[in-house]
Amino acid sequence: MATGRVDLDGNTIKPITICMIGAGGFIGSHLCEKLMADTPHKVLAVDVYNDKIKHLLEPSSLPWADRIQFHRLNIKNDSRLEGLIRMADLTINLAAICTPADYNTRPLDTIYSNFIDALPVVKYCSENGKRLIHFSTCEVYGKTIGAFLPKDSPLRQDPNYYVLKEDSSPCIFGSIEKQRWSYACAKQLIERLIYAEGAENGLEFTIVRPFNWIGPRMDFIPGIDGPSEGVPRVLACFSNNLLRREPLKLVDGGQSQRTFVYIKDAIEAVLLMIENPARANGHIFNVGNPNNEVTVRQLAEMMTQVYSKVSGESSIETPTIDVSSKEFYGEGYDDSDKRIPDMTIINRQLGWNPKTSLWDLLESTLTYQHRTYAEAIKKATSKPVAS
Ligand SMILES: NC(=O)c1ccc[n+]([C@@H]2O[C@H](COP(=O)([O-])OP(=O)(O)OC[C@H]3O[C@@H](n4cnc5c(N)ncnc54)[C@H](O)[C@@H]3O)[C@@H](O)[C@H]2O)c1
Ligand SMILES: O=c1ccn([C@@H]2O[C@H](COP(=O)(O)OP(=O)(O)O[C@H]3OC[C@@H](O)[C@H](O)[C@H]3O)[C@@H](O)[C@H]2O)c(=O)[nH]1
Numbered sequence: 210m211a212t213g214r215v216d217l218d219g220n221t222i223k224p225i226t227i228c229m230i231g232a233g234g235f236i237g238s239h240l241c242e243k244l245m246a247d248t249p250h251k252v253l254a255v256d257v258y259n260d261k262i263k264h265l266l267e268p269s270s271l272p273w274a275d276r277i278q279f280h281r282l283n284i285k286n287d288s289r290l291e292g293l294i295r296m297a298d299l300t301i302n303l304a305a306i307c308t309p310a311d312y313n314t315r316p317l318d319t320i321y322s323n324f325i326d327a328l329p330v331v332k333y334c335s336e337n338g339k340r341l342i343h344f345s346t347c348e349v350y351g352k353t354i355g356a357f358l359p360k361d362s363p364l365r366q367d368p369n370y371y372v373l374k375e376d377s378s379p380c381i382f383g384s385i386e387k388q389r390w391s392y393a394c395a396k397q398l399i400e401r402l403i404y405a406e407g408a409e410n411g412l413e414f415t416i417v418r419p420f421n422w423i424g425p426r427m428d429f430i431p432g433i434d435g436p437s438e439g440v441p442r443v444l445a446c447f448s449n450n451l452l453r454r455e456p457l458k459l460v461d462g463g464q465s466q467r468t469f470v471y472i473k474d475a476i477e478a479v480l481l482m483i484e485n486p487a488r489a490n491g492h493i494f495n496v497g498n499p500n501n502e503v504t505v506r507q508l509a510e511m512m513t514q515v516y517s518k519v520s521g522e523s524s525i526e527t528p529t530i531d532v533s534s535k536e537f538y539g540e541g542y543d544d545s546d547k548r549i550p551d552m553t554i555i556n557r558q559l560g561w562n563p564k565t566s567l568w569d570l571l572e573s574t575l576t577y578q579h580r581t582y583a584e585a586i587k588k589a590t591s592k593p594v595a596s
Contacts, residue, residue, distance in 0.1 A: 235472070248484075257281060294330070295333070327343070416492070417482070443508070452582050454525050474565050492558060
């Protein structure tokens, strides 16, 4: 671990204690890894699961063993939460239901998780004068303005109609029966509440809007380390199809566009926020890679090519199939058409830029998926079916 580290203004960084809620998830596991390897900070890691951070917790001889403690608790109903927030200098809240397959099928759980369960965290930070970094989402932007223009309108090519800006873009969601937007709407309301706590009660806050962060340990592979009928986010869905040599399913033709950023690049941005409070407080930050834009169809094609390279297996004859959103996600699904983050605020405040190309990040991620899951999938698929 480096000593004598300085912040962006040349001041020595003092070790702090961080209460990280949702530390056992995808982003939390990478953030814990980074904080243990490269900083002197302490982490009170709160989650209901710890499988993704087990390698940081055991054995107790690890060099950072006295800097990370796991607290297994559900923030919905555990009175220990306030005590942990009071013990820390900073709280980072990552806890959420955040897989689209849940938004329209479990809208109540989605709204409770993303709004109601986050309320006490905001309240305890505000009442105890503690700093909060809250994880929101790029989905708060919803659809682009351009999505409502005629298909052949030249204005669709104008960035003013699609680039998403923290301080000026509107939040455009579908109608109430499109329950997909339950998540985005809950996230938007908690953002507004945090902002209001800052304005009226002086809460020191930073809001992060991740734009499709991807990498190792994201979600689960159905039937291996998660339920066989479960539907994770697209990286894990496509990885699962590639591992099982099944066609990748393109929802509604795979025409939606996304920008993907490598988790390790994005974690650098979060570390800058943690260690530069004077530059990060009071801001909402887009964190994404505007240079890595693809349609979902292009993502499927690239993942197929990269997976062939890293596994040494040829791709199957029909690598993709089309499926309707109703069939794949059920009633009430809707989609964001395009997501390009404006980078002005994060550049200005923190000087952060992503580095990794989509090809490179897929190569390292699919190498991980192949090494971690290929054998387990072979075993699972060769088991005789019980008669
Ligand atoms: N990964 C992305 O690209 C992305 C994009 C936009 C927003 N986000 C936001 O970032 C945050 C983290 O996302 P992630 O990708 O790491 O998801 P994740 O599902 O891997 O992690 C969330 C973690 O929170 C925990 N959790 C949920 N409810 C809890 C509760 N009641 N008590 C204790 N722990 C609880 C879960 O067990 C899980 O480990 C979420 O708020 C999500 O909405 C992520
Ligand atoms: O097998 C699949 C899975 C997904 N998809 C499509 O791929 C796109 C991306 O899907 P993801 O599951 O990664 O989720 P989305 O990008 O729509 O939303 C995500 O965005 C930001 C976060 O807040 C959440 O992690 C999640 O809501 C969607 O258009 C989806 O319809 C497929 O075509 N096939």
